[in-house]
Amino acid sequence: MFRSGSTFAVSAFIMAVDRPLLASRNSSEASNDRDIAEEDALLTGHPTKRSSDGRRPWAFWREVGLFVWAVVATAFVIVLAVFYQKSQDSKHNYKSPSGKRNLIFMVSDGMGPTSLSLTRSFMQFQNGAPWSEQLVIDQHLIGQSRTRSSSSLITDSAAGATAFSCAMKSYNGAISVTPDHEPCGTVLEAAKKAGYMTGLVVTTRITDATPACFAAHVHQRGEEDRIAEQMVGDYPLGRVVDLMFGGGRCHFLPNSADHSCRGDNKDIVELAKNNGFNYIDNRKAFDDLKGGSGLDFPMLGLFAETDIPYEIDRRNETDVYPSLHEMAEVALKALSEATRNSDKGFFLMVEGSRIDHAGHHNDPAAQVHEVLAYDKAMTSVLDFLKHDETEGVMVSTSDHETGGLATARRKPFTRPYHSQYSY
C-alpha cells in the first residue's frame, strides 16, 4: 500500500513537470504567447486579438506582484525556520557547543577474537565467576573490521597504525607514509596544530610501529633511531607530542653510553631536553609525578631499555616498571589538568602493545595477561570519562591478529557433546 502510494506520487510529479517542458521545447516565444491568448479566450469565452509581441500592462504588474510575493514568502519561511531552531534549542537546553572534546584512542595490538575469548574464560576460571561474566571490553564490543595493507593480505602494525593515524592504506612497514613514500598528516599532528594537547602511552619501545605512526614519518619501521629523533621534535613540524610513556630508552642514548642500541652517537635524551622535555627513566620518578598532579609538560618517560616486560612478569617487578593502566591514569589526569583552562581538549593514544608479541611467540599465558592488562587500562579510561567534566570519547580497536591462536578442543575418538559416545 505504502509502496504503491509513493510510486504513484512520484509518477504524478513527473507528469506535472513533463508537460510544460515538452511544450516549450517545441515552441517559440510567439507560440507561447498564442497559448496564453487561447487560454484567456477559453476562460473568458471571448476571442482575444493580441499580437505576438503585445503584452498588456496588467501582465507586467502580475509578474511584479508574483515576484514580490515570492520574495516575501521566502523571507517568511526563513524567519520561521530560525525561530523554530531557536525554540528547539532552548527546549532541549543545549549548552552552546564549546568544541572542547577529549579523544582517547586505544589499540589492542595483535588481538583477535580468540585472544579475547581465551582471556574471558581464563578470567572466569581465575575468579570462580559464572560463564556469563564478561570482560570490560566485551561490554563495549560493537563489531569487527577487515584489515589488510596495500602490500599484504595481513597488515602489520605499521600499516595498521598508518591507517588509524592518516586514514590511508599503505604497505607493511610504512610509518605514516603513503605507498609512494610521501608523508601523510596524522590525527595527532592535526590535533596539536588545532591546539589540543597530545600523548602516547605504550608498553613496547615508544619508537615501535604503532606509536611511531602518530608522530613520525619514515619508510621502514626498523628505522627506530630516526623515529626517536622525530618523536622529540626533530622534524619539520617540531615537537607535536606533549607526553610519552613507554619503553625504548636504548634508542635515545648515544652508542657511546651503556645500554644504547643506537647506530650513531647522537644523544636523543639531550635533544629532547633541548626541545623542552622533562625526562624520567625509572619507577621512582614515575611515582614522583603524584598520579599526574605533579607532572610538568612536555614529558618523556622511558621506563625500560627496550620493551616493558610482559604483564605476567612485570606484576612481580612493580617496583621497577609501571603498568599500562597506571601510565594511562597518570597521563589522563595530567592532560586533563593541563587543558582545564583551555577551550581545547586532548588526544591520547593508549596501546596494549604486547598482546601482539605474545601472539607471535605462541605464548597463551603471556597473552591472556596482556589482554587482562588492556582490559584494566580500558576500565581506567572509562572511569576517567565518567568523572571528567569535559566531554570525551574512547575508541578501541585492533589492527590485526598474530600467531593464529586456536582454542578448539577435541579428544581423539570423542565428541564434545556426548561423553557416552566414544568411537
Ligand SMILES: *[C@@H]1O[C@H](CO)[C@@H](O)[C@H](O)[C@H]1NC(C)=O
Ligand atoms: C608473581 O605474582 C603473582 C601474582 O601476584 C604470584 O601469584 C606469583 O607467585 C609471583 N611469582 C613470583 C615468582 O614471585
